[in-house]
Amino acid sequence: MCNGTAAGSQEIRCEWENVDAGDNFVPVVRLKLGEVAGAGDLIVPLNFTVFTREPSTGKLQVSHFQETSVKWTIPTTYRQADSSIFPQPRAIAVSALPKASDEQARLRQYFLWSDFQCTGFYLNAGLELNVTVSGVNVAGPKPEVLVGTPALLDVEHPSVDMEASLDNPLGLLDNGHHALTHQSGGILYIRYVYEHNQTGQGPVTVTLGQGDAAQPFPLFREGVTTDAEWKSLLAQTTVPFAEHDGERVIITGLAARAKEYADRGQDQNELLRIYARIIAAQDAISGLNKTAPDARDRPSPLRPMVFQANSEHYADATDYRAAIGQQELADIWWGPQLVQSWKIWHELGHHRQHTPTWSWEAVAEATVNIYSLAARRLFSASPSSAIWHATAEEWEDARKYLALPADARDYDTAEPFNQLVMFEQLRVAFGGDELYHQLHRRSRALADLANITTDADKKHFFMTQVSEIFGSNLGAYFTAWGLKPEQRTLDEMGKQPDPVKDYTETPVYD
Template identity: 55%
Template sequence: MRFAVFAVGIPLVVGVPWDVVSGKQRAVKEVKRWIFAPGNANGMNFVWSTDDLKPKAGSAGQDSVKGKPVVEAPPAAPPAAAPAAPPQNPQPVARPTPALLAKPIEEAPPVSGPKPVVEGPPAVPGDGERLGQGQESKFAHPRTIKVAALPNNEDERQRLNQNLVWADFHPTGFYVGARQVLKVKVSGVRDNGPQPEILVGTPNLIDPARPFQDMRAMLVPSGPLGNGDHDVENDVDGIIYIRYVYGRDQEAPPPVSVTLEGDAAQPIPLFRQGVTTDEEWVDMLRETKVPFAEHVGERVILTGLKRDALVYAERGQKQEELLNRYKAIIAAQDAISGLRADAADARDRPSPLRPMVVQTNRMVYANAWSWRAAIGQSTISDIWWQPELERSWKIWHELGHHRQHSPTWSWEAVAEVTVNIYTLAARRLVPEIPSSETEHGTVEEWNKAKRYLEQGRQFKDFDRADLIVMLVMFEQLREVFGDGFYHELHRRSRAEPVQYEGEADKKHHFMALAANVTGHDLTPFFETWGLRPEGRTVEEMARQPQKMGWDFSQQPVFGGE
């Protein structure tokens, strides 16, 4: 069977990418960003119980998360949902001073690690050409790949009520040139079962020959491919992936075998977590004639230029430690989202899918879209260098955009605010980073929020406040009620089938849900903040059994008083 696909990529409406998975434009607003050039499983999941929370008015106290973190593997597929008994309402708890935020997304922080090498553009094959590797024996990853089936990423997005999809495909460690005939052999496909397909091109990967643009190919599909031999040809070049998925109403099929035969499939440097050594990684990066490199981590896929990956590898970066840091970041965002591998309800278990972090063109600072967080060429040390990743607000933030519950309670005015619920969860992994190395989450910003709060109610409009001021309100809820507040908020949001179209409905739903989760009438809190709850919202919050025993809007954050 022969497949020929001739495409030039995915069209973009100015500044707003088109989500080919859901058929909708998903605008993820990046402050002063969204610039596109033309042409262009194991993790740490924190167990929380409302039994650990005790009502207490005032300030100093202890954290609401009890016990030790548990390390567990998320299932290969979300099992059928089982009803879970609703926990009791979290109560206010006095908490210690929170860790400070990292650097803002508006600025590129100075690189403390090694800087990227400035070189001429590497070779990229033209039509009908290929880049042969010198010593292919240095590339140890196999051409025959055992491919496990993954749940469809749109089904996963809906299950988790997330804003954006993750990658439901597997890296292969191979690249194919434009108009090269890729020979593919498939075995193990069941009758009437799902079939794999070949995808060519990493989403929004920088074009090394034209660094102000992305590569043309973006997950260009060929297939589905049944058992047997196939010839696959595209008019675009790119890294090869295999997509083998099943729907929410299907059982997970057994793995299939896919073999990439012949010279068209050229190996690239591929670091496989738990398999590849640092020495092998450096050897591949030095040997390769294909300009790209990729990591396959347990919880993340990293893709970028080999020359930049080599800089940090030669300066001593341990790749396992780098991938473990990504794993911890993603696990922290799982945890604040109320996702646990042992959750009774399948909707509350982490996804077996992974996000990508992609090195993109020089016109971009950082942004988020389906499948990936994209980091521009000017700050690529955040991708490859662990000391920068541990301070990288931008990567935490962009990965956080995938998590937002935009269908239910994250309304448009807070799109660049609620994302930082997840950013701060990653930030709390490194409390040892001093405040002198941060530009946000400072006492001065808490004081700025206090000045906003001191205004008369008629002068306050929350949706028009500064972003950092708005973030203080969301952080106060965590400080007052503990991390468990956000765990339960996310769980209840996932359990509700309703998706709200109007911004007023989402805003109403957030306030009513927050009151319901805590068992408190939060009307004074939200009114003080200038959210201006509607009559229906006030009425619903008033049904809660407890009143605010003290003014929650006075809860200090960011080390303030």
């Protein structure tokens, strides 16, 4: 017990009774920080002295001493100097989207896309926000208010991510008033999604209350915000974030970095159009088409996100987003760099991989670039020297690999850009993108994945399906590349006629 320790005391005295000398006893003292002014790190030094009572004399003696400290990080409270200049409404009308996991399953893609929508508001840590919801149908879905952007760098500690990441402190919200607080704060999003075959999907309105809790920040709304308005918002904001709410992408980062490229003359709608073209090209190579008769083959209404990551990042991808590190920020916000950004194409490509069916683990860094190459073909004027990959040198490296003795060719351990040459060679030998259109459609059409559980199953599916699409027995081709097809795979491919040429000689990257 720690009785008698008063507020403001410089000593905390605790006593534990009836502890035997032989007990392995670990005392625990919990400290709670009250209200403080300012922001930053608060470090409190502590000296722990443990006394035990000598049974024979009844006197106390020091049995343990330790110097330590407790650190609290007190988040900054952001306030706009003039909130009236920010046009985004606090009453936000939201239409329902399909659930991200349902779309992931339908498309067979590796990562989730964002099934939530931008608000243009930042929730300050520890401040209560009144959220009012209206329009919810009894039989329909319910909205959620999410706090925090996944993998967004921490403004005050740029080597780490912000703490909040799509946190959902309130759960599903029904009509009425709700009080929202969050211990670390973050950018606000609204998720309003329907389950497969769910009805009652009418729009709802989520209203963010007035006051200091939710503060607006620069939000570029495609087709609504002008470049002049954007530059003005970036120049005047005192909340340090900026977000693009595009039709095909969400871009999030620090306002200061977005301002740098806006001041260089970047047309923001053109930037979003470039992203849209990249995403559409990756849709297309995946066999997705808005008018496809099968709903499984239509593009998703959901969007990927591209974020400014912390300073320890280079570039990576996971659910919802591609994160780009501090040294590569021109790739995010500068159109002339985006049109030659292999890293953006690559990270967005990771989202598309058909890992449940034909992208096995050993080719994770090769199949991703089927989608990178689809974007690359959009920007044929960009020189190979600026893009790094899909070069004549990589074709020559692959030819050297193919010239190795048969027992030295192991495709699964080959360098990823050697592996990529095979995927591109198949596309070229087939005569174009239709090979991958059909492969993706066949993958999505599988009603049951029970027979594809291992990497060997995925290799079998890939080789047999490609052979069937070609209408040729590609057993010798895949053997030459070192894929080492199993007997079941050779037997299945053997049902097709032999090819009329050696496809391993088909040049790529001319």
